[in-house]
Amino acid sequence: MPIWIDDVLSGKKKTLETRDPNQVGMYVCGVTVYDRCHIGHLRSMLSFDALVRYLEYQRYQVRYVRNFTDVDDKIIDRAREIEAGPDGDWRRADRYATFTAGDWTLRDSDDAQIRARADRTDKPLALVVSEYFIEKFQEDFSCFGMRAPDVEPKVSDHMPQIVEYIERIIGRGYAYEAGGDVYFNVAAYDGTTHAYGKLSRRDAAAMIEGARVSPSENKRNGVDFALWKAQKPGEPSWPSPWGPGRPGWHIECSVMSTQYLGTTFDIHGGGKDLIFPHHENEIAQAEAACDAPFCTNWLHNGFVTVDGVKMSKSLGNFLSLHDALELALPEVWRFLVQSVHYQSPIDFSRTRINEAGERVRGSVDVAAERVQYFYQTLARADEALAGRTVNFEAPLLHTQIAGHLQERFCEAMDDNFNTAVALGLCGEAARAINELVSLKAKEIKKIGEESVAHTLHVLTTRLREVAGVLGLFLEEPESFLARFRAHELKKRGLQADWIEQKIAERGAAKAERDFARADAIRLELDALALELRDSPGRTDWDVRV
RNA sequence: GGCGACAUCGCCAAGUGGUAAGGCAGAGGUCUGCAAAACCUCUAUCAUCGGUUCGAAUCCGAUUGUCGCCUCCA
CATH class of the missing domain: 1.10.730 (Isoleucyl-tRNA Synthetase; Domain 1)
Structure with a gap:
């Protein structure tokens, strides 16, 4: 039976065709490692995990690549903040306005550990930051039992390939160097057989027309985007024909996906928010460099919303993985993610009482x-x-x-x-x-x-x-249920021993046919959301979620 | 402003031309010392209006509303 997919590139539902009928080459955009992960990342990872597992169940041989973007502006920003110290002005930036005391505790602890590591090495602080968060990623996600990617490439390990790729794009006339930067020339690319905007359904001509170049940039056109950024003071850099610098965001995914999966591969995944500009630019770069179709099937997962509002960095309403795991066991999160179609938004919510005074169960x-x-x-x-x-x-x-x-x-x-x-x-x-x-x-x-x-x-x-x-x-x-109970009890500050003792007391009361006392104990436990189940000869208990 | 998506029972959520899955909550029942759990039964014509069609939640148009992308984001 064919597998039907809703392909974002063609905009149609079509059967999954792979280059080799028995194999799938699949690339999923991983994370930029400048901070802890949140449940948006989790949703994406788990959605594609289910996809890989199903393809393998259908006897496809899947080559699964998921990257780490470990060289990026945001990582450098984080390094700067760490350098400025915990009392720096950065702390009062808008993006931290919604930070709670708990958020700051974790943040300060991470920063302190990164600083301590940096003292023991000659590496640029930004790279220590990314190494640290790659470790945290592995730690935070390890409990979810996801199918491990076959390759987890990092930008910092692929500098020569990235430089060579950019040279190829320049050689084909689709990029230009300006003051140590290299930019992708959207107008040149779109004017040929290529169509810039085909994934996100944007009109390249209108974008070129409407875009402005800010005076600080070397771009010829506002829609052009950086393939290579010249080093600025204090930034990590790598050598290149255009002078020391670092790759722009987007290029790493074109380079690493084609390196590990071939110039044309089968499935590319990521969050909906990456469609533009990230994936659009990936396609442009790859098709400019390789002159072959890039990925043939594009799948994007929907967002996680919190009480109906998109979770985002700028709104500060995101739930970190760390907090998520205090709330519920990994398998519960997996279940939640999969109880909704991967393209739809998932609204994350806790149980609450609404305006009408009714109890509304949280997802x-x-x-x-x-x-x-x-x-x-x-x-x-x-x-x-x-x-x-x-x-x-x-x-x-x-x-x-x-x-x-x-x-x-x-x-x-x-x-x-x-x-x-x-x-x-x-x-x-x-x-x-x-x-x-x-x-x-x-x-x-x-x-x-x-x-x-x-x-x-x-x-x-x-x-x-x-x-x-x-x-x-x-x-x-039994092993799951024991952990489940323990987790719920811990959240409520209850002890299993105490409950067992109450149940024993109630058993004794029942034996004496003192039902009033037995029921009083039941009610007492019920108020703590503990359920008792009498069966002949024994009483089991469980926590009510 | 440009582009796009969505609007399904009180809540969550499947469903892309053939007559509305499922979950939660609610009602009634079986079971039970009382309960709970489990199981059984019941509860929607799909935002509005118009069109295409033998037939539409599903296609087209308009209206209203919500949200997203265009700036960092999975």
């Missing part, structure tokens, strides 16, 4: 509850199946879902990676499992014990397989 909390539900379901099924031999000849029940889960899952994923529908199917499977598990002995006898066991076995196996493609429900249920 993270709903996701947490669903993940808990799935693991509880699997735990019940495992328990029901423990020590049983399955008769595969017994008639299958719930055939719509048990017999066709994989098929329907693939249908959903083939349709532009619709993980939202895919998770809906997982929910159907879980409901069927719960239905079977809660059957009474005589109902089971009536239906056929072997049929029930066979169906349960098929449902759990298929559910795990299919959800596993999305990176979900791979853990042992």
